Amino acid sequence: MAEPTRPMRRQEIRRENEKTILVAAEKVFAEAGFGGATMQLIADLAGLPKANLHYYFATKEELYRSVVQNIFEIWLQAANCFDAARGPIDGISAYIDAKMEISRRHPDGSKVWASEVMHGAPVLQDYMESTLREWTDGRVEIIRRWIEEAKMDPVDPRHLLYMLWATTQHYADFGHQIETLNGGKPLSDRQWREAKENIKRVILTGIGALPA
Amino acid sequence: MAEPTRPMRRQEIRRENEKTILVAAEKVFAEAGFGGATMQLIADLAGLPKANLHYYFATKEELYRSVVQNIFEIWLQAANCFDAARGPIDGISAYIDAKMEISRRHPDGSKVWASEVMHGAPVLQDYMESTLREWTDGRVEIIRRWIEEAKMDPVDPRHLLYMLWATTQHYADFGHQIETLNGGKPLSDRQWREAKENIKRVILTGIGALPA
DNA sequence: TTACAGCTTGACCGTATGGTCAGCTTTTAA
DNA sequence: TTAAAAGCTGACCATACGGTCAAGCTGTAA
Numbered sequence: 001m002a003e004p005t006r007p008m009r010r011q012e013i014r015r016e017n018e019k020t021i022l023v024a025a026e027k028v029f030a031e032a033g034f035g036g037a038t039m040q041l042i043a044d045l046a047g048l049p050k051a052n053l054h055y056y057f058a059t060k061e062e063l064y065r066s067v068v069q070n071i072f073e074i075w076l077q078a079a080n081c082f083d084a085a086r087g088p089i090d091g092i093s094a095y096i097d098a099k100m101e102i103s104r105r106h107p108d109g110s111k112v113w114a115s116e117v118m119h120g121a122p123v124l125q126d127y128m129e130s131t132l133r134e135w136t137d138g139r140v141e142i143i144r145r146w147i148e149e150a151k152m153d154p155v156d157p158r159h160l161l162y163m164l165w166a167t168t169q170h171y172a173d174f175g176h177q178i179e180t181l182n183g184g185k186p187l188s189d190r191q192w193r194e195a196k197e198n199i200k201r202v203i204l205t206g207i208g209a210l211p212a
Numbered sequence: 213m214a215e216p217t218r219p220m221r222r223q224e225i226r227r228e229n230e231k232t233i234l235v236a237a238e239k240v241f242a243e244a245g246f247g248g249a250t251m252q253l254i255a256d257l258a259g260l261p262k263a264n265l266h267y268y269f270a271t272k273e274e275l276y277r278s279v280v281q282n283i284f285e286i287w288l289q290a291a292n293c294f295d296a297a298r299g300p301i302d303g304i305s306a307y308i309d310a311k312m313e314i315s316r317r318h319p320d321g322s323k324v325w326a327s328e329v330m331h332g333a334p335v336l337q338d339y340m341e342s343t344l345r346e347w348t349d350g351r352v353e354i355i356r357r358w359i360e361e362a363k364m365d366p367v368d369p370r371h372l373l374y375m376l377w378a379t380t381q382h383y384a385d386f387g388h389q390i391e392t393l394n395g396g397k398p399l400s401d402r403q404w405r406e407a408k409e410n411i412k413r414v415i416l417t418g419i420g421a422l423p424a
Numbered sequence: 425t426t427a428c429a430g431c432t433t434g435a436c437c438g439t440a441t442g443g444t445c446a447g448c449t450t451t452t453a454a
Numbered sequence: 455t456t457a458a459a460a461g462c463t464g465a466c467c468a469t470a471c472g473g474t475c476a477a478g479c480t481g482t483a484a
Contacts, residue, residue: 010451010460017461031331036247039442051463054443111330117389118323119243128392136393153417159410162390166382167375177329178374180340181348198371205365206418222430222481229431251472261433266473 018056020046026067030108033115034064065123068116071109072127078102082139087151088209091142092164093200099168100196103175110172136161153208160207167199230268232258238279242320245327246276277335280328283321284339290314294351299363300421303354304376305412311380312408315387322384348373365420372419379411 024046028037039060043050057063078098085091103110121128136158143157171178171187179186187195204210236258240249251272255262269275290310297303315322333340348370355369383390383399391398399407416422 013451013461033245033247033327033331035245035249036331038440040440049463050442051444051465052461055461055463058443060442114330114385115245115327118326118385119245119248120388121392125392128389132389133393155414156406156410158393159407160414162382162386162407163379163411163414165386166378169382170374170378173326173330174374174377176332177340177344180333180337181345181370194368195371195374198368199375202367202372202375202415202418204418205420205424206414206416208417208424212417212420212424225431225481250470252470262472263433263435263474264431267431267433270473272472 014056017048017052021048021053021056021063022067022070025063026070026108026112029064029067029115030111034060034119037064039063061123067109067112068123071106071113072124074102074106074109075113076131076135079135079139082142087149088143088146088207089204091146092204092207092209095164096168096196096200096203099164100171100192100199103168103170103172104192107172107175110169114169114173151209155207160203163203167203171195226268229260229264233260233265233268233275234279234282237275238282238320238324241276241279241327242323246272246331249276251275273335279321279324280335283318283325284336286314286318286321287325288343288347291347291351294354299361300355300358300419301416303358304416304419304421307376308380308408308412308415311376312383312404312411315380315382315384316404319384319387322381326381326385363421367419372415375415379415383407 021042025037025042028042028045032038032041037060039050039053042063043053046053053063057066078095078101081094081098082091085094116122116124139161140157143152143155143160146152147154147157175186182191201210205212233254237249237254240254240257244250244253249272251262251265254275255265258265265275269278290307290313293306293310294303297306328334328336351373352369355364355367355372358364359366359369387398394403413422417424
């Protein structure tokens with residue numbers, strides 16, 4: 001755009017094209033599902049010939065796997081909020097904020113992830129049985145400690161985690177439904193803030209971390 | 213099975229075949245998504261020739277629409293729990309029970325519904341803009357009254373509803389993830405009961421309907 | 425018994441899709 | 455300057471899919 005056809009570095013070309021393709025793919029996979037997505041659709045959205053996609057990603061499955069792994073990384077990063085926290089108020093608040101931000105900024109990625117899990121996690125089974133399980137076990141331990149230290153009521157840590165996942169993820173996966181019920185308009189900044197505050201208040205109060 | 217080829221009534225034939233096809237279709241759509249599902253797969257699972265499916269359901273879209281409408285009916289029925297209730301404890305408890313029962317008994321239907329909404333509700337848009345909106349507005353009004361009557365804290369009714377939907381639906385849509393984290397085994401009767409109780413306690417306490 | 429309507433199905437068709445490839449252009453490094 | 459490596463792409467292919475249809479079968483009602 002700026003410079004008239006400055007020669008691109010190999011590295012740049014690769015990085016840029018892979019990025020372009022991944023962004024397009026994420027959107028198409030989110031909108032149509034794996035089965036409904038076509039390489040042609042992704043290529044059109046990326047503004048590249050279909051054969052070019054196959055140069056960077058040998059198969060549709062490989063491209064899909066890349067998209068799913070990408071969002072999984074983001075998802076795991078949000079996990080860190082949990083660690084440094086001194087108690088449930090800090091930790092869970094930060095986690096809800098982080099997950100809601102993901103739902104807002106990466107709704108397509110969230111949908112792809114949800115779709116993947118819903119269909120039995122054909123490509124992510126390994127991750128789920130290793131990384132995800134470890135992560136979950138770690139947080140369960142943290143929550144258990146909070147309960148021992150009387151920082152919250154004795155709530156089953158796993159079901160609490162599911163509740164956090166479900167509630168935050170819902171704003172991405174069911175965003176269309178929420179939008180429809182919101183008069184066809186996306187949630188405003190204010191509404192997102194209210195959503196976060198409601199979730200935090202109900203859950204933190206519900207587990208006895210905040211005074212009722 | 214019982215009688216050796218007793219001649220079937222026309223009505224019976226139709227009802228039975230439609231039922232068989234719908235059951236098979238629900239499963240295949242849930243597992244593969246609309247795009248990934250094939251009429252052949254559904255036919256095989258139903259134990260009928262593919263051409264026979266097209267006799268009862270002209271197109272894949274029509275079959276899909278029937279499946280989605282079916283689950284939507286069930287979904288709406290659970291709504292009634294809300295109505296007769298005298299307060300949030302009764303109403304929300306019953307609703308959580310009903311929705312969790314749906315997640316347990318109709319996980320495939322739940323997934324199809326989730327998938328449909330995630331992909332922008334191409335066939336259900338009308339329902340969402342009429343039936344679902346009316347239903348939602350009605351419950352919002354009920355919750356608002358409960359708040360006025362000081363039966364619960366002033367929580368935003370919409371975000372509370374989303375929380376109920378999300379949390380209960382999660383056990384169907386992300387059932388595979390939950391199962392994986394449960395050591396590869398489905399939740400037991402006891403675990404389902406614990407799930408329900410945890411959700412109820414956290415939410416009802418969180419909205420100030422139960423004493424902390 | 426018969427004639428008709430509804431049900432069944434193997435064979436078939438057009439199309440769209442994932443994937444391939446040969447030949448071209450551009451970058452790179454010596 | 456040059457030759458190899460990397461990137462690009464139009465044309466092509468085999469397959470699988472949704473859908474059709476004509477011919478046969480079966481329940482129904484007179």
